[in-house]
Each structure stands twice: as structure tokens, then as C-alpha cells.
Amino acid sequence: MNTMETYTTPDGRTIGGPVMEMKNITLRFGGVVAIKDISFDIREGEIRAIIGPNGAGKSSMLNVMNGFYHPQEGEVFFHGKKRGPLRPYQIAEQGVARTFQNIALFKGMSTLDNIMCGRLTHSKTRFLSHLLWKGKAEAEESANREKVEKIIDFLEIQTIRKTPVGRLPYGLQKRVELGRALAAEPSLLLLDEPMAGMNVEEKEDMSRFILDVNDEFGTTIALIEHDMGVVMDIADRVVVMDYGKKIGDGTPAEVLANQDVIDAYLGVAHD
Amino acid sequence: MSAGFYFGVEVFLNGLMSGVMYSLVALGFVLIFKASGVFNYAQGVMALFAALTLVGVQSGQVPFAHLINAVFGTNVQHFGWEVPTFFALLIALAVMVLFAVLVEKFVLKHLVNQEPIILFMATIGLAYFMEGFGDLMWGAEIKKLDVGIPQGGNLWIEESTAFLGGDGFYGFYLDTLDIYATVIAAILVTSLVLFSKYTKTGRALRAVADDHQAALSVGISLRAIWVIVWAIAGFVALVAGIMWGSKSGVQFSLSLIALKALPVLILGGFTSIPGAIVGGLIIGVGEKMFEFLIGAPFLGGATENWFAYMLALMFLVFRPQGLFGEKIIERV
Numbered sequence: 001m002n003t004m005e006t007y008t009t010p011d012g013r014t015i016g017g018p019v020m021e022m023k024n025i026t027l028r029f030g031g032v033v034a035i036k037d038i039s040f041d042i043r044e045g046e047i048r049a050i051i052g053p054n055g056a057g058k059s060s061m062l063n064v065m066n067g068f069y070h071p072q073e074g075e076v077f078f079h080g081k082k083r084g085p086l087r088p089y090q091i092a093e094q095g096v097a098r099t100f101q102n103i104a105l106f107k108g109m110s111t112l113d114n115i116m117c118g119r120l121t122h123s124k125t126r127f128l129s130h131l132l133w134k135g136k137a138e139a140e141e142s143a144n145r146e147k148v149e150k151i152i153d154f155l156e157i158q159t160i161r162k163t164p165v166g167r168l169p170y171g172l173q174k175r176v177e178l179g180r181a182l183a184a185e186p187s188l189l190l191l192d193e194p195m196a197g198m199n200v201e202e203k204e205d206m207s208r209f210i211l212d213v214n215d216e217f218g219t220t221i222a223l224i225e226h227d228m229g230v231v232m233d234i235a236d237r238v239v240v241m242d243y244g245k246k247i248g249d250g251t252p253a254e255v256l257a258n259q260d261v262i263d264a265y266l267g268v269a270h271d
Numbered sequence: 272m273s274a275g276f277y278f279g280v281e282v283f284l285n286g287l288m289s290g291v292m293y294s295l296v297a298l299g300f301v302l303i304f305k306a307s308g309v310f311n312y313a314q315g316v317m318a319l320f321a322a323l324t325l326v327g328v329q330s331g332q333v334p335f336a337h338l339i340n341a342v343f344g345t346n347v348q349h350f351g352w353e354v355p356t357f358f359a360l361l362i363a364l365a366v367m368v369l370f371a372v373l374v375e376k377f378v379l380k381h382l383v384n385q386e387p388i389i390l391f392m393a394t395i396g397l398a399y400f401m402e403g404f405g406d407l408m409w410g411a412e413i414k415k416l417d418v419g420i421p422q423g424g425n426l427w428i429e430e431s432t433a434f435l436g437g438d439g440f441y442g443f444y445l446d447t448l449d450i451y452a453t454v455i456a457a458i459l460v461t462s463l464v465l466f467s468k469y470t471k472t473g474r475a476l477r478a479v480a481d482d483h484q485a486a487l488s489v490g491i492s493l494r495a496i497w498v499i500v501w502a503i504a505g506f507v508a509l510v511a512g513i514m515w516g517s518k519s520g521v522q523f524s525l526s527l528i529a530l531k532a533l534p535v536l537i538l539g540g541f542t543s544i545p546g547a548i549v550g551g552l553i554i555g556v557g558e559k560m561f562e563f564l565i566g567a568p569f570l571g572g573a574t575e576n577w578f579a580y581m582l583a584l585m586f587l588v589f590r591p592q593g594l595f596g597e598k599i600i601e602r603v
Contacts, residue, residue, distance in 0.1 A: 066488060092490030104485035106478045117478045121490035123471050141471070180489060 009046075009236050016044030018077070019188050019220045020065065020096075025074035027060055034060040035071065036244045042188065047214050048222045049235035053264060056241040058224045059101060062190050065222070066098050067091040079187070093121050097186035099177045101193045101224075107166035111176050114165055115151060118183025119144040151179050154216075155209060171202040178209060182217075189213070191223035195230060203227065207234055228265075232256070240264070277435060281443045282563045283556055288449035290555020291456045292518075295511040296528050297535040297547040298460070299504045304541045305480040306500040307379070309390040313398035315529025317367070317505060320405045322512030322521045324366050326416050327409040329359035334408045356418050360509075367505030375498045383493075402526060411523060416516035422448045452514045459510060460548055463503075467544075472499060480542075534583035540593030549594060554579045 007015050018041040027035040035057045042048045050058045063069040064076070067088040076083045078094065086094075097118070106114050123140060152158055155175050160168060165176050174194060181189055194210065195203045211234055213219050225231050231238060232252040240248035240255055242264040248255045255261055296318060303311040311317075327334065331350040340346055354362070378393055425447045433442035467473035478486045479496045487493065515525055531554075539550025558578040566574030586593065 068484075068487070087492070088487040089490045089492045092488060098488050100485070100488070104482050104488070106481035106485060108481055109474075109477055113474060113477070117474055117486075117489050117491075120471060120475060137470075184489065 006043075013045060015046045015236065017080075018042065019044050019079060020222075021077040022061075022064070023075045023077065025061070025064060025071045025076070027057075027064060027069055027071045033244050035064070035241075037074070038239075038241070038244075038246045039074075040239050040246065040249055042220060042222050044220055045214070045218055046220060046236040047210065047234055048220075049231045049238045050222065050224045050241060051226070051228070051231055051238055052241035055243075057244040058241055059192055061241070062098065062192050062222070062224060065188075065190055066096050092184065095121075095184070095187040096190065097181035097184040097188075098190035099174070099181050099192055099194060101196060103170075103173050103177055105165045105173055105177055105180070108164060110162050111157060111165055111168075111179075112148065112152070112161050114176055115148045115179045115183045116144060118180040119148060121184050147185075148183055151182050154182075154212070155179050171198055171205075174198070174202075174206065175209070178206075178213075182213060182219075185217075187220065189219050189221045191221060193224050193226065195225060195227060203230060210234055277443070279560075279563060281445075282559050284443060284445060285449070286556035286559030287552055288445065288453055288555070289559070290552035291449070291453045291548075292511075292514055292551075293528075293531050293535045293554055294548045294551025295452070295456055295459075295507065295514060296532040297539065297551055298463075298544065299507040299511065300529075300532055300536055301539075301541060301544055301547045302463075302504045302507065303500055305544075306476055307390075307479075307497055308387055309379075309394060310387070310541070311504065312391065312394040312529065313401060314504065314508060314532070315526040316398045316401045316405070317370075317508035318512035318515065318528065319521070319523065319525040320370075320401050320512075321363055321367055321505065321509035322416060322516035322525065323405045323409045323414070325359055325363040325418075325509070325513065326414045326516070326521050328354050328362045329356060329418075330414075332409060337410060338407060360418070363509055364506060367509055368502045371498050371501035371505050374501055375494055379497050380494060398526070402523065406523070413520045413522040414516075416513065416521050418513055418517065420448055420451045420517055422446065422517065425450060448514070448517055455510060455514070456548070459507065460544060463544060476500065531579065534579040536593070537583040537586050538593055540595045543593070543595035546593055546595030554582065557582055 006017065009015060021039075021041040023039050025035055025038050026033070038061070050061060052058050060069060064071050067086050067090070070085050078096075083091075106117065109117075122144065152161060155178065157172065157175055157179065160172060160176075165173055168176065178191070178194065181191075191210070195206050198206065207230055210221060210223070214221055223235075235252055237250060238248070238252055238255045239246060240258070240261045242260075247260040247264055248258040250258075296314065299314040299317065300311060303309055303314070326332075331352045331354060333339065333347045333350060336348055374397065378397060379390075382390055382393055423446065424444050428445050429442035431442070435442075467476055475486070475491045475496055476499070478489070478491060479493060483493060486496075511528070512521075512525070515528055519525075535547060535550040535554050537550075538553055539546030539548070558575045561578050562572065562574050566572055566578070
């Protein structure tokens with residue numbers, strides 16, 4: 001597949017050029033190779049899944065994308081430009097938002113405050129003007145609040161607006177975390193196992209939200225997921241990793257037919 | 272009512288006021304602990320250093336005078352001018368902000384992701400460094416600090432309450448300085464709470480206090496937040512330094528007030544701003560009332576020296592997270 005061309009999904013959406021390209025990424029922790037020479041791209045408007053067995057290096061890959069880890073080899077291109085070794089908060093400022101496998105919310109803060117934190121990258125007023133609370137800061141705060149209220153409505157979490165998130169059930173916490181990431185209006189949204197530990201109903205809800213986010217805001221999404229059924233349903237293209245290597249890349253149907261992928265998931269007879 | 276009862280009330284009120292002074296120091300600890308999980312041993316020395324700087328600037332002292340004189344054989348002591356209190360306050364504040372920047376640059380930055388005990392050790396080092404540095408910069412003699420807050424018994428309160436008692440009662444004796452300290456502490460705490468609740472930076476502060484990784488992922492720079500937190504703690508140290516310095520002179524034993532803040536923190540919890548205030552008040556009132564009711568009549572007095580620590584010990588046994596602290600839950 002040529003990296004510059006666009007393609008059309010079976011459901012009729014047009015997918016644009018690459019938002020983020022990973023080129024020959026290798027990540028080592030001491031002697032352990034977590035990711036070995038992996039390249040793939042994520043294109044504008046698509047839902048890209050990264051799948052693989054436990055320990056395949058999926059979360060490490062996400063951490064490379066948002067700058068928690070810096071690969072020893074390889075390059076990351078973001079919107080066509082090569083990205084230097086930025087810090088995570090700088091990458092967040094560039095428009096990459098993410099959620100975490102083990103939910104990293106601000107547990108003592110309310111749902112509203114958590115999602116408001118997601119707006120920090122869109123806040124231009126400085127420390128001192130906030131201290132003095134003059135017009136500009138106030139106007140910005142209410143504009144941010146408006147955006148956040150929209151997200152709250154979108155995710156149907158109006159009733160827990162003021163609840164400290166530490167008290168919420170797991171499924172709702174995942175939803176709040178998604179809300180916080182959405183508040184940044186990211187050009188690339190990274191979701192680390194958004195459905196881990198959920199029951200069927202919660203999974204269906206979350207799938208719906210992910211599809212809606214993609215559909216309504218046109219957000220490009222890269223997600224890690226274990227549940228093959230879910231991945232096949234919502235992803236446009238899939239990267240399959242195993243032991244830090246890429247063993248498959250393509251549409252869900254293509255990946256499912258790939259012998260390496262079948263071996264990695266079902267095991268292979270040693271004779 | 273008997274004079275004894277009124278005397279008890281007076282002791283109670285004085286306890287509240289000295290409690291406020293403890294709270295002021297404890298507040299600085301809580302701010303830094305909340306945002307970075309560091310127990311800042313240097314908080315007391317920061318108060319001392321801030322007060323030293325204030326007096327030094329105000330009285331027009333030449334910084335590093337001893338050093339300059341020793342190296343160049345000169346004899347400079349004073350610039351020969353006096354800086355108005357307001358400007359001296361601004362300069363002292365600027366010095367504390369600069370200090371925050373330097374601490375982040377030379378200490379915290381290099382210790383990211385280290386164990387809390389290592390950061391704690393670093394602040395002990397910082398405390399001794401600052402004590403020596405303050406000595407070198409401003410000299411070790413005891414200085415008188417006067418920022419214009421009146422001192423001594425408040426006559427107005429004394430006279431207007433005198434009618435309450437009989438012959439042996441002349442009205443409540445309250446130090447005006449303590450009353451000022453109480454009002455200032457109340458304003459300080461209110462504005463800190465409002466700041467952390469309703470501003471973007473305050474929200475970022477709370478976010479960092481809650482989860483470093485998540486804070487990074489929403490675009491908060493930890494280093495910028497640490498500078499802000501240490502600068503605010505420096506500001507609180509300046510206020511505490513002014514109050515304690517006005518009361519007992521700016522001297523190096525001022526750094527030991529940090530030790531009195533420890534029981535306050537254990538009572539109030541290390542992570543709660545209201546806790547620091549209530550804890551301070553309980554310790555202040557507790558030690559005065561204990562001395563008045565039990566210590567002096569039955570134990571031979573001087574219980575104020577150890578009462579706070581004993582109370583803290585009891586709390587450690589029965590409620591280790593303090594009154595307002597986050598509950599410690601270990602999941603297995």
C-alpha cells in the first residue's frame with residue numbers, strides 16, 4: 001500500500017493520509033527487546049487496532065507513540081514531520097491524547113475536574129492572569145467548560161458530574177478517562193485496552209462510543225484490544241504483534257486469514 | 272463566673288492563636304507533599320531564610336558582607352539605605368521564587384522517579400545547605416524584624432472584656448501580633464483553597480498530586496508544576512517567617528519550628544490543607560489547656576514541650592492517616 005494514497009472503507013468512509021508513521025521502531029530495556037524493527041502508519045480518520053498476545057509489546061508501542069518511552073532506533077513521523085525526542089506533555093500539546101490500561105484518572109477529583117484537565121492544552125492564559133482572575137482567563141474557563149459539558153452529554157455521564165471518580169464503578173471510570181482524552185480534541189487518540197475487564201454490556205457501550213467519536217468528530221484512533229470480536233467489528237485496519245515483532249498488518253479479514261497470526265493466537269504444533 | 276474560668280478561656284484563645292502559627296508552617300509541608308510526595312524537611316529553614324532575606328533587604332544589609340570583607344579586605348556592612356517594607360517583601364518573595372526554580376533545576380530534576388526516602392534525604396541536605404548559605408549571606412546574629420505589625424497585648428480587647436469578671440479579672444490578654452497572624456493565615460488558606468479549586472493551574476496542581484503519569488498524558492509539565500509548588504511553599508514560608516520572626520526575632524533556631532509542625536501534620540494528615548489548619552489549632556489549644564488543667568497543677572508544669580509529640584504518638588497508633596488524610600488502604 002502506498003503511504004500517500006487514500007482508501008475507502010467498506011462502510012463508505014474515506015480515510016486520508018498518514019497522521020502518525022512509525023518507521024523501524026526498536027525499543028530495548030537493557031537486554032530485553034520489547035519492540036523489534038516495527039513499521040506501520042495510522043491514517044487520518046481511521047480506527048487502527050494493535051493486537052497481540054500478552055507481552056507482545058503493544059503497550060510499549062503506545063508508550064512510544066505518546067513519548068513515555070523513547071525508542072533506541074527508528075523514527076516517528078507526526079503529520080508528516082519527523083518528531084524529535086519530545087517529553088510526553090509536549091506530545092500531548094501537539095494533539096496526542098491517550099487513556100491507560102489500568103485507568104490513570106485523578107481519583108480525588110470530580111468527573112468534571114478530570115475532564116477539565118483534558119482542556120489544559122487548549123488554555124493559553126498564563127499563571128498570573130489566573131491568579132488575578134481577569135476577564136480573559138474567565139472567558140477561557142467558561143469556553144472550556146462549555147466544551148466539557150458537550151463531552152459529558154456525549155458520553156452520557158451527566159449524573160456523575162460532581163462525583164469524585166475514585167468512587168465510580170470501573171466501567172464508568174473508563175468512560176471518564178475517554179472523556180478526558182476527548183477534551184483535548186486530539187488529532188490522534190490512543191486507547192490502551194479501552195474494554196479490558198468490562199462485561200458484555202459495558203463493552204458494547206464502549207464500542208459504540210469509540211465508533212461515535214470516530215464518526216462525529218472524525219478523530220483518528222489507535223487502540224489496543226484483546227477481544228478479537230470487538231477488534232473485528234470496529235477496526236478498519238489491524239497491526240498484529242507477537243514477541244515484539246510485527247506478524248500481520250491489514251484489514252481484519254486479511255489479518256484473520258494470516259497463518260502467522262493464527263499460530264500466534266492458537267499456538268502451533270511443535271514436531 | 273469565676274476568674275479561673277475566664278483565665279481558662281484566655282488560655283484557650285491563646286492556644287488557638289499559637290496553633291495558627293504552627294499551622295502556617297505545616298501548610299508549607301502539605302503543599303509540597305501533596306504535589307510531589309516529598310516530605311520537605313527544609314520547610315523550616317525556608318521560613319528562616321525568607322525572614323533573613325526580608326530583614327537583610329529591609330535594613331540595607333550587604334549580602335555576603337563577611338565573605339566580601341574576608342576576600343577583599345574591605346569593610347562593607349550596609350548600603351546605607353533602608354528599603355520600604357513593601358518593596359522588601361516583594362524582593363524577598365522574588366528570592367523565594369528564584370529559590371524554587373533553582374531547587375527544581377539542581378535537585379528535583381535529577382531525582383525524578385526516585386524513592387521518597389531519597390527525596391527526603393535530599394531535602395535534609397537542602398536544609399543544611401540553606402542554613403549555611405543564609406548564614407554566609409546575611410550573618411548569624413539575631414535580627415529584629417519589624418514589618419509594621421503592632422505587638423504586645425491588645426488593650427481594646429482587654430478593656431472591652433474586663434466587665435465580664437469580678438475583682439481578679441482585667442479582661443482577656445491577647446497579643447495583637449497573634450491576631451494579625453490569625454487573620455493573615457485565614458486569608459492565606461482561603462485564597463490557596465480558591466486557587467486550587469477554581470484556576471487552571473490549581474487544577475493542574477491537584478492533577479499532579481493525584482497521578483504523575485496521567486498528568487503528563489494530558490499535557491502538564493511536571494517540572495513547571497514543581498517550580499510553582501515550591502514557589503508557593505516559599506511564599507508560605509515567607510509569611511510564617513515574618514510571623515515567627517516578628518514574635519521572637521529572626522534567629523537560626525527559627526528553623527526548628529519545623530519540628531513543631533510534625534505533630535500538626537500527623538494530626539491533620541499530610542495531604543490536607545484544612546487538616547494542617549485544624550491540626551495546628553488542636554495542638555495549640557491542646558498543649559495550652561493541658562498545661563493549664565493538668566500539667567501545671569499536677570505534673571509540675573512544662574508539659575508544653577512534649578504534649579504535642581505525645582498526642583501525635585497516640586494518633587499514629589489509632590489513626591495513622593490523620594484526621595483528614597487519605598485513608599491508607601493496602602490491597603492484597
